[in-house]
Amino acid sequence: MRIAFFGAEGKAGSAVVARLEAAGHEVRGIEVGDEPDASGCDAAVDFTTPEAAPANVRAALEQGVSCVVGTTGWEPAELGAFAAEKGLRLFVAPNFSIGAVLMMRFAAEAARHLPRAEIIELHNEAKKDAPSGTARATAEGMGGDPSIHSVRLPGLIAHQEVLLAGEGQLLTIRHDTLARESFVPGVLLALEKLPGLPPGLTVGLDAIL
């Protein structure tokens, strides 16, 4: 595939791009200050910032290119509607790690039995949004309104604990991203499934697993 990649030189972007190229995809990296030119590409991918992603996605959709977005901390509903109008796809996942998706599923199941729960999410100090998209999606899946505590420290990548309390017991569900390569299989899967998705917005890796 020919892929326009917004944020190709970022921490997540560079790890994903290396693997996309190794898998034989042709990647056009687009950085700050570059024209957001995705024309002629089969798909666009965005791992930038909550401020930059909406304009990048809009530009790609205007050029007739469907998008896979990992950037968190923005609201994709309006651009999802724009994609639907144009018969294009917008796939957004707050977390591309399979382990994190399983953590969210297990937390949703556990919350049915242990409703007193809180979430601790820990990320690198450079992360711009808090709470994380994964923590918000986890809380939503748990149905209630668990408190979310955000930690931002150097050296971390992406980590989350869901603590569920019952009488005399505590269940902890934890996921640790140890390397950004953990996002690669999810991004590859999203790119593969993108043409078969319904036009408009699809949210979450869960929807395509």
Ligand code: NAP
């Ligand atoms: P990062 O290292 O800061 O990378 C962001 C990159 O985007 C930088 O290279 C930045 O360039 C570039 N950028 C900023 N504005 C741009 C624009 N208008 N057009 C093109 N490129 C632009 O951050 P990161 O850790 O890779 O994370 C990026 C985003 O992905 C965050 O929202 C993060 O939460 C999210 N993320 C999601 C997942 C997931 O699984 N869904 C996984 C990891 C990260 P400069 O450095 O020059 O500003």
